Amino acid sequence: MSSPSDSTACDLYDADRPLNMRCACGRNHGRGAEIEVSPDDKLEASLMKALFPVDSVRRGFLRAVGANTARAAIASVLPLGTLQAMAQDKAPLEKTNLKIGFIPITCATPLIMAHPLGFYQKQGLNVEVVKTAGWALIRDKMLNKEYDATHFLSPMPLAISMGAGSNQVAMNVATIQNTNGQAITLANKHKDKRDPKMWKGMKFAVPFEYSMHNFLLRYYVAEAGLNPDTDIQIRVVPPPEMVANLRAGNIDGYLGPDPFNQRAVFEEIGFLHLLTRDLWNGHPCCAFGTSAEFIEKNPNTFAALVRSVLTASAMARDPKNRELVAKVIAPAQYLNQPETVISQVLTGKFADGLGNIRTVPDRADFDPIPWQSMAVWMLTQMKRWGYVKGDVNYRQIAEKVFLLTDAKKRMKELGQAAPEGAYPKFTIMGKVFDPAKPDDYVKSFAISKMA
Structure with a gap:
């Protein structure tokens, strides 16, 4: 990082000179008033550009707070030391030009932010993050090998690996992208229907059948005594289309990802009935993953990808970094949403559409651990609702798809604390899930396709 004494070739904190990143050689080519970025400063300059796409805003900020204050602020949020250590002694990369798909939702925060902040670049990767319209398209592009890796809904690699809803192809979860961060949003006309027992006949959207959204919505209404297959309608709607469908009256509500819950409040067409953290605090939602074939052919590239995303996850988890x-x-190339909407989601200080300003710091989190008991729970719900038939070897599938050991290894390489164990228990709506007894768990529910 540039020191306070740097005042010639590259002082990113000089408020009187525009920042130019177009020259890779580090020399000035006639633009005497511009800052030419040296290779050593590219990562820091990338962060500057991500934070201040308009250079006049950067210079105004520097004049307002001073170079030293700005330098300290950047140093507190960008793990430059870790990234530079990551760049040391890297194994040769099998493939460097990569395409990663994502849906424009806050769940994908780590793999998105790794792009403008230069985390992929520091690993020697030239990554294109590709905004994608919906989950079926994500699945198809992975099956067709158009994407090298992708933002998945965490149950999707399980389903694809089992041939549920698609051709059977081995897929893997490298990290969990986010925990919590979802909500049930209802149209404003239903403010008098806060009890789910009153929802019979209502229409709800989820982003995909093989999603935590679908499984949690089904779980929630079933606990209220409704059969989700006969008492309500559940339809698949891509997340970016949920707000428009709510406004048009095509649906009564949705269990969906942010920022589209908060966006419904922002547009004054819906309210937050509940946050999914209130059903299962710490539940997984989305994942970062790829095919088993890609990992086998490109082990070093895969390791570099995982380190990039884990670095971003650690940064995103720190509350002081959320704004x-x-x-x-x-910005438009990523979520294309008002910053105030995203900030409410990430900081946990938000309007709920019911006249309240709430503070829930863990509304969204980015714990990357792909616990294998999470996979087992998802498999129990797939069996409960008829998405898979017959006997399920829960443990074998969980350990094959959720690459927990590899995630812990990459965390240790980055100096991050890796937790012990693989199969912690979880509590969902007051009921403890024991991953050692999945079939007993499935049979314990009064409402299911198996009943």
């Missing part, structure tokens, strides 16, 4: 992260992922 900065909101600024980074808000």
Whole structure:
């Protein structure tokens, strides 16, 4: 990082000189008033560009707070030391030009922010993150090998690996992208229907059948005594289309990802009935993953990808970074949402559409651990609702698809604390899930396709 004494070739904190990143050689080519970025400063300059796409805003900020204050702020949020250590002694990469798909939702925060902040670049990767319209398209592009890796809904690699809803192809979860971060949003006309027992006949959207959204919505209404297959309608709607469908009256509500819950409040067409953290605090939602074939052919590239995403996850988890992260992922090429909407989601200080300003710091989190008991729970719900038939070897599938050991290894390489164990228990709506007894768990529910 540039020191306070740097005042010639590259002082990113000089408020009187525009920042030019177009020259890779580090020399000035006639633009005497511009800052030419040296290779050593490219990562820091990338962060500057991500935070201040308009250079006049950067210079105004520097004049307002001073170079030293700005330098300290950047140093506190960008793990430059870790990234530079990552660049040391890297194994040769089998493939460097990569395409990664994503859906424009806050769940994808780590893999998105790794792009403008230069985390992929520091690993020697030239990554294109590709905004994608819906989950079926994500699945198809992975099956067709158009994407090298992708933002998945965490149950999707399980389903694809089992041939549920698609051709059977081995897929893997490298990291969980986010925990919590979802909500049930209802149209404003239903403010008098806060009890789910009153929802019979209502129409709800989820982003995909093989999603935590679908499984949690089904779980929630079933606990209220409704059969989700006969008492309500559940339809698949891509997340970016949920708000428009709510406004048009095509649906009564949705269990969906942010920022589209908060966007419904912002548009004054819906309210937050509940946050999914209130059903299962710490539940997984989305994942970062790829095919088993890609990992086998490109082990070093895969390791570099995982390190990049884990670095971003660690940065995103720190509450002091949340407003900065909101600024980074808000632009059109990523989420294309008002920064204030994203900031409410990430900081956990938000309007709920019911006249309240709430503070829930863990509304969204980015714990990357792909616990294998999470996979087992998803498999129990797939069996409960008839998405898979017959006997399920829960443990074998979980350990084949959720690459927990590899995630812990990459965390240790980055100096991150890796937790012990593989199969922690979870509590969902007051009921403890024991991953050692999945079939007993499935049979314990009064409402299911198996009943």
